[in-house]
Amino acid sequence: MFKSGFVAIIGKANVGKSTLLNALVGERVAIVSWRPQTTRNKILGIMNGDGYQAVFIDTPGIHQVKNQLSNFMMKSVKTALEGVDMVMYLIDGEKRIDDKDMEYIRQYASAETPFIVIINKLDVADREKVLGMIDSLKDIEGIDAIIPISAMKGKNLEPLKERIEANLNEGKQYFPEDMITDKSLRFMVSEIIREKAMKYLGDEIPYGVAVCINKFKERDNGLVDIDADIVCEKQSHKAMIIGKGGSMLKNIGSTARGDIERLIDAKCFLTLYVRVKESWRDSDFVMNEMGYDLKNI
């Protein structure tokens, strides 16, 4: 009997959801950064085991809606939960469980869908604190398991995988075995560039940055030409993204190129442009143009 199912990964920003997705899939599917609100879209990651397939849905971190982009992000979380076979709620073991976490945990625990809580960052979290967290959750009815892990170090993932497998149902293999995500190469390339922008740019700018791929074309000799726009919200941001003598843009470009070449397994010629689109995060039209389509989440 083949087993399969969809598993949503949810939790506040920066708790390690995308890191966990990548660890479970065994490949880098979603971008990761130390800044909160890195993930903006639902991203599927596919894990194949012996006689089963689990399809994970990475989601944006839960946060207060501030603009149309965060509206899009929070709607993505909502739709990610529809029809799944299991929900995993992640907590940062280094932080504390606050009222908001409790509210969400109680809500999901009371729903029909199998629900587990994962305490992440075990490699850096204080042991006593983690035990305290487990203690504060253990009497909540409807939590099937509380599992401490380190997504980054790959610690304690086996019991988690067992629990996931136990919650899959008899069903078909949704995706071919060699597929690791539902996202296109184009999307993944744009995310890699955004990851580097998030990494290198100073505070504030990254949140108003989006990346659009304008050209993705393979030459006869196998080299791939990629042209992309880094879109930002202010002229002053544009200057910082370009940097002194173009140094910042060069840095983003060369580190992104390395990752892109590994992803597409070919040499690439990457050209980056910086464009200003004022307040794009509040414009449905521009958001749609950049792939954040509020009508189709």
Ligand SMILES: Nc1nc2c(ncn2[C@@H]2O[C@H](COP(=O)(O)OP(=O)(O)OP(=O)(O)O)[C@@H](O)[C@H]2O)c(=O)[nH]1
């Ligand atoms: N020490 C440690 N750091 C971790 C672990 N898992 C994730 N991190 C770090 O936590 C930060 C956030 O990780 P992400 O995977 O981007 O977190 P996220 O929940 O997807 O964040 P959003 O997409 O912003 O909601 C990164 O700097 C990761 O390297 C872990 O197990 N241990």
Ligand SMILES: [Mg+2]
């Ligand atoms: Mg993420």
